[in-house]
Amino acid sequence: MYNKIIDDYLNKVTRDMGHKQRDDVRNELRSHILDSADALAAERNTTVNESVIREVLARMGPAEKMAAGYPVKKGGILSDRFMLVIGGIIAIVLILAVVTVLAAAAGACAFLSLAPVQNGGISFVTEQKEYNSSHEAAKNITIDVSTFNGAVEVLPASSNNVDVKVVARAPQGKLDQISANIGMSGSQDDLNVDVAVQRLPGNMIPGNFGANVYLYVPEESAYNIDIQTSNGLVHVGDFDGRTLKLSTSNGGITVDGGQYSRIEARTSNGRITATYNATDATFETSNSAVNLNTGQSLGSLRAITSNGRISADLPDTAAYTIEASTSNGRISYSAFPMVLTTEEKNRIAGHTAGNNTEGFSVYLRTSNSGIELI
Structure with missing residues (x-):
């Protein structure tokens, strides 16, 4: 089973870390590895297997190199490398805080959130983009949602429309690695709603990639609902x-x-x-x-x-x-x-x-x- 391969890699990366940091890093990297494997398998029209997992790990690089990107607290004294990283984080946050205010004032569609994401040991700001679509409801509505690393909620609407909102997130400058498509088509009797969010294959760097999907639909319609996500709640x-x-x-x-x-x-x-x-x-x-x-x-x-x-x-x-x-x-x-x-x-x-x-x-x-x- 490929789980052992992943565990062996994660054990090497987190070997010198404290308990809390070890758990956080393992969860982050495991999610990244599995998402990358899913994307690679989809690209090759196959399923996730040992070969796919090994290729993903090879692209990430040796475990020792990955571990070096995460600052480790030892002997009660922070290493010089960690202090430099902290200084860099403070500078980045201050700069991005100013940029965020300016972007909000300009009414930018893609906005910056100050939620930190571990990526190679450095905390980066997460960039978000919102996608919206609306369509008149029908008697029968089929809903298909596929996303990753995010929540999906289907909630009552205040109107006779079907409204869909997708909020995608990625490390700054990496939103182009996420594809979000909303399709709605049909008649007064039958309406098909398709929401597909995926991470595109390519440079699979670790980070907080994912998307939340929100659907607001009338209670009077009859539904076929199929929702697939990962690392997020589902609420209907x-x-x-x-x-x-x-x-x-x-x-x-x-x-x-x-x-x-x-x-x-x-x-x-x-x-x-x-x-x-x-x-x-x-x-x-x-x-x-x-x-x-x-x-x-x-x-x-x-x-x-x-x-x-x-x-x-x-x-x-x-x-x-x-x-x-x-x-x-x-x-x-x-x-x-x-x-x-x-x-x-x-x-x-x-x-x-x-x-x-x-x-x-x-x-x-x-x-x-x-x-x-x-």
Whole structure:
């Protein structure tokens, strides 16, 4: 697996760093490596594999050279190199603060934010650019969003329009490495909304590259929604539709409500919180909790995590088959009398008592935490 290759490289880069700096640098570089690998793989019409990862690392240079770009505090005394970097940072920030005021006064579209980004050991100002588009809504709206290192939110609009805003960010002078396209086409009955943000292949320097996407849409329309991002949250308001497919990593997923035929929500290292109704629903994460409040009583419900608690608030009249398992956790189902075919310390299987359960199945799995049916 290429994860070991990445870990070996990061271990060499951060070997002499303190605990906090080590974690920050590892997270930054890992994100950069994976983003670069995704871009390189897409350029070659292939998938990320060991060969692609090795090429990305080769472009970044030896781990020792990368480590030299990060100032390290040793023996309680800051090195001369670090002091020089700090002096440079102060000078850059002062200069850019003046430029920012002048740019704002001129009404510049691309503006400078004073949020520091680690890049080769030096803190640079992040440059941002905003893209906007609007279109009259339709009865049925299909939304496809693909971005990276950013949040995606779909929220109720105050008008009968679909409004899209993309806020892209990059180290100063590197915004041309991000491509952001917004496409909206259709009729009064059907509207397609496509938002595609990607980092272009080329000089893949480390830095705070990414884009947030915000969509404001009317509540009266019916939706097919497909959202993909990384290292950012996904938040969808109370809408109805056929499908809701949400994917991110290192970020949470929140669904405020709505009724769909099918829901798929997947993340890692992020909490999933969903209020919903659906015929089929799947929720998957890791190292975090899954909290569900649902009116679902048909189809299948699957909730899977690790090192996180699962709670499912089901309708009082729900009848279902159940398979739930955990390790080092407790399964609580007192709200629903059960007829169990399997009852072990960390696993149960069976069905609710007294009702027809053939139309609804519930599968719950976690580790090192509990499961609760409410």
